[in-house]
Amino acid sequence: MVPLPMQGHLNQLLHLASRLILSYNIPVHYVATATHNRQAKHRVQGWQPQVVSNIHFHNLEIPPPLHPLPPPANTSDADDQTKFPSHLQPVFDAISLLQGPVSALLRSLSRTARKVAVVHDSLTASLIQEVGLISNAESYTFHSSSAFVVHLYLKHRAGEAISEEIPALEGCFTKEFCDFIEAQYKYRNLSSGFLYNTCRIIEHEYLDSLEKGTTEEQPLVKHWAVGPLNPLTTYHRNSTTKTSKDQRHPCLEWLDKQGQNSVIYVSFGTATTLSDDQIEELAIGLKQSQHKFIWVLRDADEGDVFSGGNDLEAGRRKPQGLLPDGYEEWVEEGGMGLVVRDWAPQLEILGHRATGGFMSHCGWNSCMESISMGVPLAAWPMHSDQPRNTILITEVLKIGIVARPWEHRHETVGSQVVESVVRKLMGSQEGEDIRKRAAELGDCVRRSVGEGGVSSSEMDSFVAHITTTG
Incomplete structure (x- = not known):
């Protein structure tokens, strides 16, 4: 290999x-x-x-x-x-x-x-x-x-x-x-x-x-x-296999307490760092959507992911001063969600019964993980093959919606757009239809x-x- x-x-x-x-x-x-x-x-x-x-x-x-x-x-x-x-x-x-x-x-x-x-x-x-x-x-x-x-x-x-x-x-x-x-x-x-x-x-x-x-x-x-x-079998939402409590990431304990398909998972992969302006708009939009979420907020990988010295377990750098004052405390204390700063167990999150959507950069690795777990996507492509994967996900397979059109890639996505996208995927009939197609496709893929x-x-x-x- x-x-x-x-x-x-x-x-x-x-x-x-x-x-x-x-x-x-x-x-x-x-x-x-x-x-x-x-x-x-x-x-x-x-x-x-x-x-x-x-x-x-x-x-x-x-x-x-x-x-x-x-x-x-x-x-x-x-x-x-x-x-x-x-x-x-x-x-x-x-x-x-x-x-x-x-x-x-x-x-x-x-x-x-x-x-x-x-x-x-x-x-x-x-x-x-x-x-x-x-x-x-x-x-x-x-x-x-x-x-x-x-x-x-x-x-x-x-x-x-x-x-x-x-x-x-x-x-x-x-x-x-x-x-x-x-x-x-x-x-x-x-x-x-x-x-x-x-x-x-x-x-x-x-x-x-x-x-x-x-x-x-x-x-x-x-x-x-x-x-x-x-x-597939360890993490899929229909699986009875569970990892032991001492091996589980804390976000999974939080997911256990949420309703089925009630949480949107937000992560943009290992090669992208959002601007401070975009992070603020995304934070406000997620809050205003009134849907629960897990948001992985980390900086892009360096060529040597262990070069940070004090962040070896996570293997990614922690950003500083990105969220509005008190935001993380409000999110967690209010039960709205979690902001994850360390390395997140993406497969386990996507495979959890509580996860009902994935706001993603649409890297192919993430796409395949989401498809195999039957989770629909809100596509936010950044670069590389991601814009074309977005076409496959939203136009061909019809198991997702576009969060940010590629032609608007030079614009900051406003909080109102973020709010609208989350509500569409997580709380509308159109979103439910997409989720059903994603679940059916995921079932076929797992059987394959x-x-x-x-x-x-x-x-x-x-x-x-x-x-x-x-």
Whole structure:
């Protein structure tokens, strides 16, 4: 496993390793820097420590970035609310230095193994370019974004027309990151197949299109939709499995006291820092909505999430002076909700019976977790694939509403808009209809990973392929 050193990417490949690959008794080697391996293990949810301990983690060392950038600040400039996490670009650039160590490990493993299958993030393809020189090795590309987004990207590269409703790439990424994507794409033809953290129940149309395209360009290359990769049975709201009280986050104890579908969960992922102005408007809007909420309020990850020193358990920096005076006390004492400053157990929150909605940046990892738990979304895209995921969630699957239209990304969302969005999702008939569709889709997706389900069959097919060919 060769992940991109960013939380949503580290997380998905670790889930693929621990939830699926290990269950087939296939040895797994997870390859990253020491810091990012630590981050992946520290934040993984849903697996006992002994499961992760069965993975061979390889701590590769590279020099620190030559030109590290500071993390985004809590500025009052509204434009910064859509700013791509370019403070991480030096980290992305530095991973090219891992090519030598990854190649050396690959050659070493190939001497003792009958076969080595390399599953790499689509954005780390350059690191495994020597795989074609090793007779008993193959590489497989893992897409950490939706098949819908991959489908649109390939159409764009082919010069095909795309609906005007689809956000342009230029507004979603910086030029530097677009160049980084292109640099990785040129190794696409080395791949013996493609894996997706999605389910054919969700995205069969786009998977079919992708398979047709690669059949013409790369005969016999297969595509497997093996998601959702996140754990399901432990956290789903219908599950009778409970974690012990001393292992539970305090917010879960609070959720236990709330009515079914009565709480909206608010979190914008690990790569975004909201401006002070936006945080204030969001705080007022949540209060005025009169719906209960859990709000995860943290700053964006730095390249090294442990660099803060005193915040190792959380693995994220705590913002200072962001909320109106007395706000947190009013929220908690009045029973309206919780403002969570540490690392929140997102899977457990989404899987709790009391959670009835998710205000999200629509990163694909969060989308899949929400879909698999049957929770509708209020989409607030920030950058990257998130604006296009929003189209999939709200226009195609119809399991969410738009909290902030992408065309208004340079504007601060006012408290009245926040209030209206929350009331629409949590307290209207339209919101109830959306919640019903989300619950039905979630039920189908969860069944897909069971015995005989479509995702389970896809995983069986992938394992059969890597263990019997070549």
